[in-house]
Amino acid sequence: MRLVQIKARAFGCLRDWESPLLNPGLILICGRNESGKSTLFNLITTLFYGWQPANRDSNPFVPWGLAEADCEGEIMLSEGEESVTIQRRLQSRPTGLLQQGDRVVELRNRVLPFVEVLPRDVFEEVYAIELNDLKFPETAAWESMQQLLGGQFNTFLKPVTHVTRELDEKANRLWRPDKRGKPRAREIQDRLKELRSMLDKARSNEDELHQAEAMLTERQNKLKEYIEKKAELIAYIDLCERLNPVRKQLERIEQLKAESDYVADYDDLPSEPLEHLKDIDEDLGSLKLQRNKLEDRKEQLEDTVSSYTQQDEVILENATDIKLAVRSYDRVKADRDELNNLDIDIKSWREQLRQR
Structure with a gap:
């Protein structure tokens, strides 16, 4: 028979408490003083x-401020069998249910x-969990044990010296105060030391791992920032490549505007300067011909003037x-x-007139 689970709705210092499912084997209960082990x-x-x-009034396990105590447990009689549930409640009178x-x-x-075969006092002595209770056998409990074993001084009972010697040997295998041999406690201590060293190393590795993870996260964030910055720069470069020709044209326009300040001196030029220049060349040729004619006329006039006489002078004087x-x-x-x-x-x- 073994316990499967224990529940305490109201029992001493335990309220609305339940244990986890209890596996077969040794169950260790650990707690500080007054934590509820007893x-x-x-x-x-x-x-x-x-x-x-x-x-109810005299039972010490009825919680303060409540009018009842209530507990429940689940046990398994044999492995593989159906579990049994026990419910006990103490109100004005005790009640209990057994469900299978x-x-x-x-x-x-x-x-x-x-x-029923094991009396309550023997159960409390055999399964005592406090040092003060580990003083078996009490007289009443010992008598009950003798009755259960079939009377006093049965031949199958070992002498106390044999029992104590076996217990000492078993205890020495587990632990020795003189640190001789290799008891189980030393092996456990060595193993604990090794495990502590491994734990320290694991903690150090974990710290290094956390640092590496933090560094990795930081680097990833920086990489993300750099990627975003790179994307921005690529977009900016693309924009510059598309706008650079426009910029050059604008600079050329500004340069031409600056140079156009001197164009005002040539506002009188015709719209077709080559044609106009050709016309000028033609006019220049025509003027040269006229000049030649005028020069010839001049020579004629000079000849006329050179042949001017006194008679011509008289004629000029009487010209009117x-x-x-x-x-x-x-x-x-x-x-x-x-x-x-x-x-x-x-x-x-x-x-x-003549003809008429």
Whole structure:
């Protein structure tokens, strides 16, 4: 028979507490003073043997401020069999239930049928967990043990000296105060020392690993930043490559604007300077011809001036009179022509008169 699980809804200092599932083998209970180890042992005893005392007012395991104590346990009689559940409650009177599968038995405050052969005082002595209780055999417990074993001085009982010697040998195999031999405790100490060294090394490795992870995270963050910066630079370079021709054109425009400040001096130039220059060349040729003619005329005039005489001077002095005379001559000629015409008309009229 072994315990599978223990629950304490209200038992001494334990409230709404339950143990984990208990595996087969040795179960070690560790805790500080007044942490509930003795309370747990009494809870197990109560599950097996019932409430003692069975009075709510005098039972020390009824929690302060509550009107009842309540505990529950699950045991397995044999490996592979169905577990059994025990419930015990102490109110105005003790109650208890034993459930095995679909069958429920009312215990009230009776001992479990599975432990009836082992008295309560013997159970408390044999399974004591406190040093003060490790003083077996008590008289009453020893008498009960003798009755269970079939009377006093049975031949199969070993002498106390043999038992103590065997216990000493077994204890020496486990631990020796003189540090001789190689007891189990020394092996455990050596193993603990080795494990502590391994633990220190593991902690050191873990610290180094944490540092490496932190460094890796930092490097990854920096790498991410560099990648983002690289992407920004690539985008900036691409933008510059696309805008650089525009920049050069703008610089060229500014240069031309600066140079165009001197263009105002050539505002009078025609729109087609080559054509205009060709026209100028043609005009220049024409002017050269005119110049040649004028030079010839000049030579003629110079010759005329060189042949100028006194008679010419007299003519020039009387030029006005000469011009008037020429004009008068023209008038006289016109009058003469008119007279001739009149003579002709007269002759014509005379002829006509004759013919009539």
